[in-house]
Amino acid sequence: MKILLSEDEPQLNHVLEAAMTAVGYQVTATFNGQEAYEKAKNESYDVMIFDIMMPIMDGITLVKKLRQAGDKTYIIMLTAKAEIDDRVTGFDSGADDYLTKPFSLKELMARLRSLERRSDEYAPKVLEKGNVKLDTEKQQLSSTNSISLSNKETDLLGVFMMNEGKEFTTQELFIRLWADEADASADEVWVYISYLRSKLASVGADFEIVGEKGGSFKLVRKGS
Template sequence: MRILLAEDEKELSRVLVTAMHSKGYSVDPAYNGLEAVEKASQGVYDLMIFDVMMPVMTGIEALKKIRAAGDQTYIIMLTAMSEINDRVTGLDAGADDYMTKPFSLKELLARLRSLERRSENYTNDILKFGDITLDSNEQRLESFNSISLSAKETKLLNLLILNADKKIDSDILIAHVWENEDDLDQDTLWIYISYLRQKIQAVNAHVEIQGKKGGPYQLTNTSGGESNDSKVSL
């Protein structure tokens, strides 16, 4: 699991990064809200953890910008005990959860394990982007009509929707969708990208997977209007 950690207290950041690295997680640290927004726009993450009070741009401001860009990655906010209003504001702005400082490393790592278990069965049950809806539990893509997807197609589209409008390298898609499976190559990914393109066309959606064989690939809204993407449930 790849994590973006935005925490301006460098000693706390170092402790958290060390603890997460020890459990096999890949962590990219950021030390202010603007840096977090920039890294989120360039990378693909399974989880983001943002402190509320940060310099340059607060965690809530960063959260709003990331959600406005269409990024639906699971985000946990870190708040001080007295920041009740910030917790409410953060959840209303699109945060998925929060942890109150001070918190124990055991609790944080337990939450990460819980998120990992969810990701094995798709992090999000229902996702929307543009005029498509992906029901991961039913492995069904819907727009003006509906069509069934395979398990791998579902995971691939899930990741593309969560990171809509980002250019995603082939290696990242393979690592997230096929995980520890051996002998996966660009040709296999290209076959699944082609399948998804055909099925998106089959439901008459105004959504497109852009990119040539070898990647990077990018999910875009071709309707010319608002993407109207939203995370419906977890």
């Protein structure tokens, strides 16, 4: 699971990063809201953990900006305040969960494990982008006409459609979709990118996957 952490207190930032990394999570640690916002704009994360009181851009403003930009990533807010108004403000801004400092690391890790188990519940069954619709249950891509996709094609296109304009390295995509397959290699990524490019073109999609073999890829509008 890939996590974006933003906490301005250096010691707590380090403790949280170390604890999450120790159990295998990929953690990007930042120290202010603006830095976190720039990371979130350009990269995809499974969970974001933000302190409310941060310099340059506070956590509430950060969450509002991300939600206004269409980012639906699950967000956990951290705060030293216990007042109900503060929690309500966080939820109203678009946060999904809340932890009040001081909190137990065990509690945070339990919530992250729960999110891993329930991750499919947060994935939309139908994705729409530009003139294209992807039905993840029927594994069907449609626009001017329709075409069937394989399981892996559906999963890969879903990642791109939920993260338009965000770059994914070949290794990130491989870890996300193929890491559990002992006989798979990173070359699989390029093979399936090629399949999807052909199928997007065949339905007349107004966006495309750009990037070169072995490098990074992202979904963009044609002509952008």
